[in-house]
Amino acid sequence: MEKKYYVIGNWKMNPGNLNEAKSTAKTLQRITPNSKYVETVICPPSVFLYTLQKEIKGKTKYGHQGIHHEPKGAFTTKISASMAASAGAKFGIIGHSEERREGVTDEMVSGSLKNCLKEGMTPVLCVGENERDQNGFYFNIIRQQIETALSNIPKTRYTDIIIAYEPVWAIGKDAKRPASANEFLEIKIYIQKVITDLSNRKTADEVSIIYGGSADDTNILPFLEAGAMGFLPGRASLEPEVFSKMVLEVIDFAKNEGSK
Ligand code: PGA
Numbered sequence: 001m002e003k004k005y006y007v008i009g010n011w012k013m014n015p016g017n018l019n020e021a022k023s024t025a026k027t028l029q030r031i032t033p034n035s036k037y038v039e040t041v042i043c044p045p046s047v048f049l050y051t052l053q054k055e056i057k058g059k060t061k062y063g064h065q066g067i068h069h070e071p072k073g074a075f076t077t078k079i080s081a082s083m084a085a086s087a088g089a090k091f092g093i094i095g096h097s098e099e100r101r102e103g104v105t106d107e108m109v110s111g112s113l114k115n116c117l118k119e120g121m122t123p124v125l126c127v128g129e130n131e132r133d134q135n136g137f138y139f140n141i142i143r144q145q146i147e148t149a150l151s152n153i154p155k156t157r158y159t160d161i162i163i164a165y166e167p168v169w170a171i172g173k174d175a176k177r178p179a180s181a182n183e184f185l186e187i188k189i190y191i192q193k194v195i196t197d198l199s200n201r202k203t204a205d206e207v208s209i210i211y212g213g214s215a216d217d218t219n220i221l222p223f224l225e226a227g228a229m230g231f232l233p234g235r236a237s238l239e240p241e242v243f244s245k246m247v248l249e250v251i252d253f254a255k256n257e258g259s260k
Pocket residue numbers: 010166170171172173212213214215232233234235236
């Protein structure tokens with residue numbers, strides 16, 4: 001089976017109101033190219049999700065930002081996996097650094113991952129270090145994040161999970177720069193090693209590893225060449241033209257790969 005690429009937009013806490021969200025989603029659905037090679041997804045704020053997926057339909061699917069680690073209960077402000085799925089989410093962004101920053105632990109990420117899979121959504125598990133230290137401790141952080149997240153997941157489900165390498169230092173408008181393709185490649189190989197240690201080489205090869213952190217239409221080609229199976233853009237996903245250019249670039253790359 002041919003592996004799919006993914007371009008998954010994380011709108012974070014944007015845009016500021018439903019009308020704007022509808023208009024952005026409408027343009028994005030209209031201009032984003034569609035191809036068998038690439039799955040496109042947008043993850044709006046949860047209050048907009050149901051309306052957008054109901055009213056603004058197209059080839060781009062919808063996903064949810066964050067899934068709570070408990071299936072239900074007294075957790076004011078939180079959204080469970082079944083709620084997200086019933087509101088139309090097909091994907092769930094799990095363990096994003098902006099959530100981890102607010103106290104979400106690897107153990108919680110593990111619960112969220114399990115719930116997400118149980119409700120039939122594709123989890124996008126975010127991992128990444130805050131900084132790259134000279135001694136290479138960041139490798140341990142990545143290993144710990146993945147091992148704990150997968151600790152309650154049957155090995156047969158590993159390939160249903162997308163892993164997004166998102167170095168925290170490369171995310172957001174204050175980031176100095178995106179990661180380089182070589183930095184991505186190094187971690188991609190390492191993630192595959194961690195998954196091989198937990199299961200086997202074949203499974204590790206089949207897990208889709210994507211990149212996030214200041215990804216846009218000007219910088220993604222080297223990541224594709226380094227084996228990224230897609231991207232998790234934040235800011236770029238709020239600009240339909242930029243998002244659709246990214247998708248186009250991924251399609252072109254995938255087509256070339258397919259014809260090799
Ligand atoms: P950014 O965000 O593309 O705006 O850097 C990426 C992310 O946090 O997923």
